[in-house]
Amino acid sequence: MALLKVDHVTHYFGGLCAVSDFNLLLKPHELLGIIGPNGAGKTTVFNIITGVYRPTEGSIYFNDIEIKDKTPDRITAMGIARTFQNIRLFNELTVLDNIAIAQYAKAAYSPVEALLHIGRYRREEQRIMERSQELLALFKLDGLAFEQSKNLPYGLQRRLEIVRALAAEPRVLLLDEPAAGMNPKEVDELMTFIGWIRKEFNLTIILIEHQMRLVMGICERLVVLDFGATIADGAPHEVQGNERVLTAYLGEKLKV
């Protein structure tokens, strides 16, 4: 059974077709990569799945529930969390608050309890803070809990973004170019890291990436997009030799 099913999704920006007839069946525990040239519509696919855009046509099912019309916060609360291509942390807030915000939907107390600091407030806040500290310790960020997130070095900001997404307790994690700006050694570390969180948090992962080293290294299946259309879908070694993929990346062969 598919955990996530994207069914004939098409999305237009004005007259421009950003994604055309996109289909995806994601099995539990799969690690899927989406690759393609710049502007192929990869991030748009993420934005459609997470509810930022409502697709022009088609439907999306998560656990057999239609999520196309749900708001991003509902979708995240249901179990799809993501990171961003350009880091989007809550800059002025502390590392701890960044993590706590992602647990918004998990806190069970009413506005009245919040205003008066009574009832479930104390217990729930304590639980959220403990959980946040636990996560930070697990990812070796606990020494920086009260630092403003904008002051963290780039690599740690990337890591914090992933931890923040994990704080929402997702079943599906969407990573948008996690290796952007990393050198080969860091990419190797990231590969181990992704493998580890996948097992530790029992995740199904979709990642968008340009670095072939990462994509070929850990993805079990690849979907290749070009101009919004799927041009290949299969195991990394199959996709590697695909004629259309080579054309999309390198251009057509010169006819002599």
Added chain:
Amino acid sequence: MRGGLWLSETGGILRTWLLTKAWLLPLLLILGFAFSFAIPYYGLLDPYVQLILMYIGINIILALSLNLVNGYMGEFSVGHAGFMSIGAYISSILTVKVFSASSAAWLFPVAVIAGGAGAALLGLLVAIPSFRTRGDYLAIVTLAFNMIVKSVLENIDAVGGARGFLGMSKLTTLPLVFCWTVLSVWLIRNFIYSNYGRGVLAIREDEIAGELMSVNTRQVKLLAFTISSFFAGVAGGLFAHVLQFINPRMFDIVKSTDMLIMVYLGGIGSIGGSILGATIYTFLLEILRPLGIWRMVIMPLTLVLLMIFRPRGIMGLREFAWFLPKTARTNRLAQLRKEGEEWRS
């Protein structure tokens, strides 16, 4: 450089001391309450000074209510005087026309709460355009709201129209203002340091990212606007019963601008900042009164200078340790101690 080092270290020690002595705050509050009774009872201060103290209290509530929306949530409301006028009118109508003269005094808190509730209801309406519009556009929506409220009030003859509404007794007293101010600060502080408060901050920092991190931004905006307008209404009710006369022109864009000045002077996203901002602004206006029209040159000039040298206001995004709830206080203390060790090593 050494001087700077010494300063920041003493600052750290002072802050640590204040943090560990947080029980002083309730003590100060009890003292303040006692004084707010004693001052009018024994005539310790000139009635004019007492009046200013009451305005300070009311302005603190106003500044904090606006800070919740503009400072913490990062939206831009420029029509908060509209909410204030609703509170002022509803509570005045209640004390003058509905309650009997003998019961008006002890039913006054009910009238103030009713005024706040009326304003909160309108706050809900203003929250709806904020779902879609932000920044400049929301500013225009709230500006329009302010104008609409004023014009509507000017055209209702039952409340005096443009001539205004009078007949209230002087029900707002110094101890009452003190209690309302403390209560408002406490409630807004609690809201900010809660799950919903974190949602408010997430909207300011990055609304889309907040939504994608499971923050129900619609719910948070509705709550923040409702709470903010409630307290603006409360301040309006208190204000009307100090002045004993209100007219729609008192609550126009100029009044809204006053509130903006208090918030940005004191500092966005800070309770301590709003208290400071409201206090300093109210005092300055009175102290500069002898200067006559020059007052309106000096005040804006101060603001321009402030924006150049301290664009986030006096306290921008920082908080007095005493206003933090217990867990946040312990965290702050741990951090200060850590920083202190780093300084020494």
